[in-house]
Amino acid sequence: MDQDSARQVTILKVVLLVVIVGGWELSARFGLIPVFWTSSPSLIAVAFWESLKENEITYHTYITMQEALAGLAAGAVVGVMLGLVLGVSRVLGAALEPFVIAMNSLPRVALAPLIVMFVGIGFASKFLLAFSLVVVPIMLNTYEGIKAADPQLINMMRVIHAKRYQVFYKVLLPNCVPWIFSALRVSISFAIIGAIVGEFISARAGIGYMIDSAAGAFDTTGMIMPLIVLMVLAFSIDRAFVATSNRLLRWRDEALS
């Protein structure tokens, strides 16, 4: 994209943001939409400020992010390791593949009640739910990354008498890094979904808990405000992740956007 169209895109992004937020606010002010059902940006901003002063939103956000990021980290480590084992051991990989795919097609949020029953309503249930959403896609992508290694590169390594572990470290592992990164990216929102759903089932803190309590009081502003905080947060994490990944994977043909 050349500089001119890049600037046009930036301008258009700002215009869209202003139109959406401004349109929402104005319609609420002029009574075109009922504030009771849809709240308004100014109400949300005020609620956010109040909540910030009482350290409420920060606390609940912290709880939810802790659950989500812990689940993401554990899911990534376990997923990558399982994926590598499956990818390196052909027999094991082929044998376990159908089970993994079956697991993956299971709607894992439906596991939530079961998980809560097993480990209770504390941190563990949200962590496990986030973990269960993250681990399978990361494992599958790592496995694919190994399978997708160019056989020509393996042949090249065999001609120079590379040992098996050298082929693994110098070809297979670097080859799955982009695959792992793209799985990690989608996993950020999976992990947050896991934590929130866990909190909906039952919790004493977290964004999900905030939304659930506000819903009980028919407080739309109280429901939307934490959602927007979460959205901004998840968006920032995604941007930071994409920037890091593009820096690290400079050798790739196409960058993420």
Added chain:
Amino acid sequence: MDRQKRQLQILDHVDLTLKEAEFVSVVGPSGCGKSTLLNFIAGLTPVQSGAVEVFGAPPGGTEAPLGYVFQQHALLPWRNVLQNTVISLEVKGIAKAEREQRAREMLTVMGLDGFEDHFPREISGGMRQRVSLARTLVDDPRLILMDEPFGALDAQTKLLIQEMFLKYWEENRKSVLFITHDLAEAVALADRVLVMSSRPGRILAEYEVGIPRPRTLDQVRHMPRFTELHDAIWEDLRGEALKAMQGRA
């Protein structure tokens, strides 16, 4: 998952001995098993029947210093030019300072000074193939297997790289087994040209080139001996190429 791979006879009574420091080209119609021949020698494909010996040892052994230049460059995309060039030395456990110095020297021979830090995607196809050559030659192999190494390049780039490789070879004299479908290339570079039949591949004919060295590609192309060989080999190949083409159609 290729359990039911068909058993195909790819090569048929191919008897070939390479002399030390000899440059042998093999030409043949596409799909005649030329690449399979190289894979046998490199130890990448196990031999079903018959015998292959590389410097008196079975193929794939660590004793035989052997280089293989693939048709596609086979560079590691996440390594820059220098890191790609050192890979064989790295695998052998040669110290970093030494392997990088040797790689830099070889990159200079290939005219790649200043590109050490570039990733493969950042350089042209011709440069990639030169990195691939440098990577093979830096290990100082006694035998170099080359599978249509210049086949994917445009005509001008191809000429330049051929010149470069010819010069390197005439100064260093390794044994080379060079697979190509380009008759002019086969004759201009080699000491001996083998002509293979369509599948199952047999050696149809063998020509001593007998053009004195050092050669330059421009001169070679205008020699009567070159034209004579080119025509003779084309005569041999014509029928086979037709057969191979009909086999596909």
